[in-house]
Amino acid sequence: MAGFTSSTIGRKYAMALSAMFLLLFLIMHLSVNLLSVLGKDGPFNAASEFMGYNPLIQFFMQPILGFAVIFHFVMGFVLELKNRSARPVKYGMNNGAANSSWMSRNMIISGLVVLAFLGLHMYDFWWHEMNFKYIEGNTPDQFRFWPELHEKFANLWRVVIYVVAFVLLGLHLAHGFQSSFQSIGARHPKYTPVIKAIGNWYSILIPAGFIFIALYHFLTQQ
Ligand code: HEM
Numbered sequence: 001m002a003g004f005t006s007s008t009i010g011r012k013y014a015m016a017l018s019a020m021f022l023l024l025f026l027i028m029h030l031s032v033n034l035l036s037v038l039g040k041d042g043p044f045n046a047a048s049e050f051m052g053y054n055p056l057i058q059f060f061m062q063p064i065l066g067f068a069v070i071f072h073f074v075m076g077f078v079l080e081l082k083n084r085s086a087r088p089v090k091y092g093m094n095n096g097a098a099n100s101s102w103m104s105r106n107m108i109i110s111g112l113v114v115l116a117f118l119g120l121h122m123y124d125f126w127w128h129e130m131n132f133k134y135i136e137g138n139t140p141d142q143f144r145f146w147p148e149l150h151e152k153f154a155n156l157w158r159v160v161i162y163v164v165a166f167v168l169l170g171l172h173l174a175h176g177f178q179s180s181f182q183s184i185g186a187r188h189p190k191y192t193p194v195i196k197a198i199g200n201w202y203s204i205l206i207p208a209g210f211i212f213i214a215l216y217h218f219l220t221q222q
Contacts, residue, residue, distance in 0.1 A: 011079055016183035018072040019176055023202070025065060030209045033149075037216045040146045048145035052129060073115055080108050110172035117165030124152055153217030162214045166207040173203035 035044040132138050177199030
């Protein structure tokens with residue numbers, strides 16, 4: 001593993017695999033959270049209770065997810081630093097779109113915004129869960145999940161920050177989706193345009209779904 005991640009090809013491959021895992025996580029995360037727009041008596045509470053108390057998810061999937069998130073960001077920085085030191089001409093003096101798309105050059109900026117969002121988001125939801133379950137040791141309450149989520153989106157500033165982060169996430173995905181396939185060597189005259197088209201739709205629909213959830217809860221506050 002150490003040998004694999006010490007070569008540039010190996011690093012790019014590992015980066016792409018972590019990205020693909022996170023792409024799948026986002027589909028799952030959006031699907032569960034979309035249930036919340038079905039209202040407080042909908043299936044969101046039951047789904048959240050399952051995700052929050054199932055030992056396989058809590059003690060197996062959640063640590064893997066945590067590792068994938070940290071690995072992806074650390075490896076992103078390492079690759080960026082290596083690229084910079086290998087490149088004699090700075091990006092600012094680069095030949096713009098003639099060399100690479102604006103977004104591919106700015107993955108690090110959109111990535112940093114998503115990282116900052118995750119700091120707030122973990123504090124909002126993940127830390128709250130850990131505190132509720134393991135620090136305060138409260139008894140499970142199957143009806144708390146929907147009201148807790150709904151209440152978070154009463155705050156206009158949180159909604160604004162989340163929506164801005166989702167737009168930047170979309171830009172990150174717009175380049176990242178197809179780039180992850182390229183990095184694992186999935187290049188083919190017939191399939192690459194299909195992968196690009198799926199990537200374009202994915203990078204629009206996933207952030208749009210998250211924006212819809214945030215706005216739904218903000219606009220339905222009593
Ligand atoms: C409106 C949009 C979103 C809502 C309502 C939402 C809701 C939640 C909730 C309720 C949890 C706590 C789950 C638990 O620990 O039991 C959570 C955790 C988490 N969210 Fe989100 N989320 C949203 C968007 C996002 C986005 C865009 C990302 C990634 C870029 C993300 C990444 C995560 C991660 C990594 C965790 C911790 C893992 C976990 O506990 O499952 N979330 N989110």
